[in-house]
Amino acid sequence: MKEATMKAGKTYQRTEYPRPQFQRDAWMNLNGKWKFAFDDENKGEQGRWFDQYTYPSEIIVPFTYETKASGIGEEAFHPYVWYSRTFLIPEEEIGKRTVLRFQASDYITKVWVNGSYIGQHTGGNAAFSFDITKAVDSASENELTVKVEDSQSCVQPRGKQRWINENFGCWYVQNTGIWQTVWLEFLEENSLDHVKITPKVDSNSVVFDYTLHGELPRNSRLETVISFNGKQVKQFTTVLDRSTFHLEVDLAADIHEWKVLHWSPEHPNLYDVKFRLYVDDVLKDEVDSYFGMRKISIKDGKVLLNNVPIYQKLLLDQGYWPDTMLTPPSDEAILEDIDKTLAMGYNGVRKHQKIEDDRFLYWCDKKGLLVWSEMAATYEFSDQAVENFTKEWLDIVQQHYNHPSIITWVPFNESWGVPHIFKDKQQQAFTESIYYLTKSLDAERPVIVNDGWEHTVSDIIALHDYEESGKTLYERYKDMDAILQNKIPHNNHRYAFAEGYQYKGQPIMLTEYGGIAFKDESGWGYGNQVSTEEEFLKRYKETTDAIKAIPEISGYCYTQTTDVQQEINGLLKENREPKIAMEKIKQVNDAT
Template sequence: MVPFPPESPASGIGDLGFHRVLWYRRTVKAVDIDSTDHRPGRRLLLHFGAVDYRADIWISGMHVASHEGGHTPFTVEVPDGQAGFDIVVRVEDDPQDLAQPRGKQDWEEKRHVVWYDRTSGIWQPVWLESVPRQHIAHLSWRANVAGASATLSIELAERPKSETRLQLNLSVGDTALADHSVRLTEPRTDVVVPISVLRNGQSLSDYLWSPESPTLVDAVLELSVVGDDPDAVGSYFGIRDVGTEGGSFLLNDRPYDVRAVLAQGYWAESHLAAPGPEALRAEVELIKSLGFTTVRMHQKIEDPRFLYWADRLGLLVWEEMPSTYEFSTTSSARIVAEWTEVVRRDSSHPSVVVWVPFNESWGVQHVATEVPQQDLVRALYHLTKALDPTRLVVSNDGWEHTRSDLLTIHDYENEAARLLASYQDRDAVQRSIDGIASNGRRLLIGTHDERAHTAAAPVVLSEFGGVSIDPPGRDGWGYRLVESHYHLEEHLVGLFAAAHESHGLAGWCYTQLTDTAQETNGLADAQRIPKLPAERIRAIVEGVGFSPPSDEPTYSESNRTHDAAASMPARDG
């Protein structure tokens, strides 16, 4: 059952052992091809959303493609003249190759501590598409609020012939924003489109994207080539800016509090693959219903359909590269190559505001003292800025930062008074980040200029909390164990009050959204049911529900049901 990994129950296999090599085979029939509206003179493309980790593809016995990288898409062209064909896919996913970007997937046979059962093989959708011979192979958008324009970067399948034209139409709802036509002479072109309504500063906010008002610009592109079918593509983008100033994270040039939750994007029945497309929308709705404006996707490059709903419903996203667990020339080359593909894939999503290439020095374990490891971290920071200068980059989330646009700290101090004392104001924060931090790590490393830049950056407590209910007889895991739902609420009230009362932080990120495998420290359980009434969690998260519970209630399954997650969809076929 694709796209479910063989380790998961949803695949119909559910074997949690090591699967170093996997084979897939499928026969595509003429009726399948007809459903794409394919006809002679066009190209038939086979798209793979993500295959972990290394894939080789044969079509009717002919080897047509190889791809390395378990979290990024690739496309294969089906050879001409195929009325029907066999697809064979060989996947290599060595669970003990520590130079392979793997994130939270365990390298031991049985999951342990904070690592989970593996997701091997095809874990995102596979689909066919029929396109003209000359077509739009890739596009991305970059809005310029101050310049009242948007730049379209477009790549064609081949070098254009004479009289290749692109027609662009931009609109918001029923309001037309721009009609633009350009002749294309190169296979890669940047097209700057003026958007005159952005020049009116008094109505500018009507067109800006934010979690509170996720306005999207719809784009229709038509590529016209003499003697060939036109290629029509629908797209969209958001108009927004992100930046920093005076210790604050800025959204659309205004201070914006980072009110985030850490999410693993993991389901018991399907692992890193979503159990169905509706589950990705439900995840965004759950996060928003609990009062968060931001999600930090932890050690996972999430399905693009999740980012679509984050764009459309209004949720800020921190996107984080899954880590390797060794430092070597092989691991360095792999992470640079795959991270480049990640930024390319997701650079048009307005929801994505922060890139995170490293987390807690995983894969660069001696970055504090080893210059080559520092060089890799700073190289990824600068590479990311070169690929996308419009977003913030956190060089190494949690500690041991070289140059970084945000200074992020992981602190699981669970006594509210102590937590507040560490971040109450900028002076307290400065004392916390000088030298060795409370987590036993240095926060600032690298050159004098790098340290100075990062020390002046806004500070985000990007992991805190991690509270787990652990009644007698249950074997739960968390950074703090409490006995009941009542004690969970009491503890959350104190922790979030401390976070809100801090004047030294630009924001924070609570660990975590849902229980995940042996980590039972979610605000919701593994079935996405909140452990307290959703409205109560929302009040605590938003800072309006800090009164402790007056007595010990019993939270039943019925009053913990969350509408967006209560009817989890059936799995994909």
Template sequence: MPVRASRQDGTHPRPQLVREGWTDLCGTWQLAYDDAREGLDGRWAALADLADRGVFDRDVTVPFPPESEASGIGDNGPHPVLWYRRALRLADVADADAVRGHGHRVVLRFAAVDYRAQVWLDGTLLGSHEGGQTPFSFEVTDLLTAGDADEHVLVVRAEDDPRDVTQPRGKQDWLDEPHVIWYSRTSGIWQPVWCEVVPAVAVEHLAWTPDVAASAVHLGLTLREVPSRPVTVAVRLELEGTLLAEHRVRVHEQRTQTTVAVPALLNGQARQDLTWSPETPRLVDATVQVLADDGDGGERVVDEVGSYLGLRTAGVGGRAFLLNGLPYYVRSVLEQGYWPDSHLTAPDAGALRREVELIKGLGFNAVRVHQKVEDPRFLYWADRLGLLVWGETANAFAFSPEAVRRLTAEWLEVVHRDVSHPCIVTWVPMNESWGVHDVATDPAQHAYTVALAALTRAVDPSRPVVSNDGWEHTDSDLWTVHDYADTGAVLAQRYGSPEVRATLEDFWPAGRRVLLPGAVDRGQPVMLTEFGGVRYTPRPPEEVPVERTWGYSSAEDAEDFAARLEDLLSAVHASPVLAGFCYTQLTDTMQEANGLLDEQRQPKLPIERLRRIITGRQD
């Protein structure tokens, strides 16, 4: 039976390309710190018994970063180089007879390692990867099946230099101790490690792009290798068991673009029964088969994967954000994706579902995951439960040719990984001029933000792009503003009249222009994408001293907190200009005490009261 990807349990590391057989390699690994950077010369990746030499002298629980308590270590460093080591047996990850007898491949996959990784198996270098938020893989078949040895040694070297500010790092602090809005680092392996057995000719990547107006879905298909003989790819799309489309295409190359007609979309009056939105998060199940000639005039299934997609459009027009062609008011919250015991890694797969449910329960219909590329399993729950997501990445803090290369390469991998998720409706490659602090005066930095936005549209023209969220826009599809005014009266003055658009070139807020000279007005909607940030700590001062916490303004008690929230959000709701908002922020995070919830996800006011304030409704 094909996998019904839209109804999986949320544990598969790659939820939009699912095979039934995969092996989780998380758990206990050995760890070594390499502060002196001597491991490469010391051949730590070799098969020598390094444990006897005291190199791998501690255990770590993967995928939790060693800085976190959940890892079993809790050492915040800084440690620029980490080495991981564990045993790996073929019998633990695959049917040896299937691998040896049927030409199957064993693929070792890393969901994310921060920041630069090198991987060895039995002392043989498999390869390397740069980019702390994106996946990579290696085929290990020959090494696992070679010889008679049944135990192999897997070694990973992770380099994450805390002082290198040309490295995309987001909210991870470059100082030894977290300060102001910067947090403890997340280094090394921080998302799942897993093994998968695949056929020689196997599906490696699927890129679904709905084209509702054309009553079709475009599919970008990538195989693991070029087929030695042409194969047929068969696609089946179903919605709640009802067949929507079947499609076959003959494939000669590793990468193929094809279009699947969806006749049910031709009836414009019935499209609302097929499309995806936060209110109706309908997911279309997809089964993709690779078929080869069987030599007798028939076909045999070489590979089969389960996937899903959502039929929806995202865009802008008429000064509004458009979802499925209609104005859609965005009620979003800023989400750091940070947990006190596990840092940027979720405590478990279930926590990602609970996070989406919590955000929706508060009355938000969207989330901006801030300066982090979130775990794909979070995106799965946003797809399934119905939550818009702004896809953002971690930024560097300095500008240089190397910083441009690093962020651009990683960003393209981010878009490639997440392009099929219907929940993602906006791309945000840059925030608040981080890494382009002089974008208003430096032509090179200006060109960089313009080029990055254009490059994003080149690889995915189906979503709006924000060139620099918050201010100093150069070529954005939305004019987004960060404004931490501490009263609703100030917000009402700034956003209470359509005349606000004429003032976006002024020096406000934060002393920066919202629009830089040359930014072209194409009817972009205006959104307030960071505001609020009210500090409130329900716990007694002796437990959380005020001087150790941080926020943009402060509340004395619960009622003062509620009054401040109502004051700010009422002004935003009343604005005739704003097409949506993003409140700062969902949870307290380390020294930032400006969440609607504390760091343990406990609400600072009753959920029902928060929901009424956030939605502006009294029902």
């Protein structure tokens, strides 16, 4: 077995509450130093490493062993990794349920507590949890052991993680093991599991769908208090006779002359909500949440925000950092990316091939940055790939549903995982099933099926084109009918629709273009590399202006926010240093 060694370097800590959309006071952060081991020969379970084992190294969670921030920084692939640490139950939490939560761990995560097997979870992007109450000892230290199994398989959703031993094209170092916050929550037997919050802008109302845990005693009630900027808007109490129920609440109040405050990029107004569960007048659970009153709809070939057309100016954002890779190093790092995106004149991001940290989405909610949430792709089509993808995607849609900043779901990109979708009826059927499943959970947001290439059913037609000549780009798209009728490929090699599908009046956006890189032998960009700021700005302005000049196109997404490993076409370097004066980018984006 190869041993990992701790390397000295900058210390990163993730101490923030990991799920601000559903926040409690009683929690324990398990990030930080854990014992660690590679298990390349997969001997750990047979050798009972969860029971008695001397781990040879340490790691800083939640950073994967491939990152510098983990203290290891080894990029070679290891399929089995083990973690271990101890924890004490706080005295004030003794007698409550103990729930172990992972915000994300890639890919198969198995858990033991004090040598007892708890369970496993499959998937690298969704959050999951285990009730470990029966396994913990409230009077002494508890040993928590985690094994994570990963692979280079293309049937697991892997996004931009490479599946060979070296980086290639736009695929990067793999992401193995725990990569988001691990934490404990302490709950009474009766508690809130989840509240789905749906704003109804047209009726000035909000819908709450509550799910509670445990068999509810007869004298149970749930209090919901809605406020804005500390001023109470509504308060109501529900006597409980079942564990799931649905309520629609009139939100109109005298806090504003228009009675209701909407959420938008210009005015990211958020209502605060407090949920209190009582049994026999004793408080059993208290959760803080929030929501934004905003509506996404489509009419006459336009995307509407709160019933008004919105021209989307997005950045392709892959969410990588040099020392921490896919894991944001801190709230400050998240805010820097958001603030610089806004400073360059963009109103949103397309989170490319990554389900982002809840803290990122929280700050987008607060700052008013629009988000397209895109699933990590598989790269083969098979029954196993369909099952892996579908299970995890449904979890993600439900977990991130309440974030007002998310305005579009993107389950598929550029035929990845469905390589023969142009003609293959089975692959087409798979994308249709994901579209309708997503709509069954979320009737409000647009769903894009196969962003960039051959669409099947899709609420937006999203095209990719890295043409570097603005004039050529304009000439190509000014005859939009030919593209939409599949008479010509929109980017010289891909058609807008799969066979058997046709344009039905959806909004059209150019959701990847640009990718301009400065001359540098260490990496690549799209098209010819440029030498000067003037050359960059000329090409950026000409291509962006060409897109704006095409009336059928209602938005664009430039590639990309930052350099990522060998892909050096970011507006910012990996360390977030701007390559071009940000105000000059903003001038182009703001120009009409």
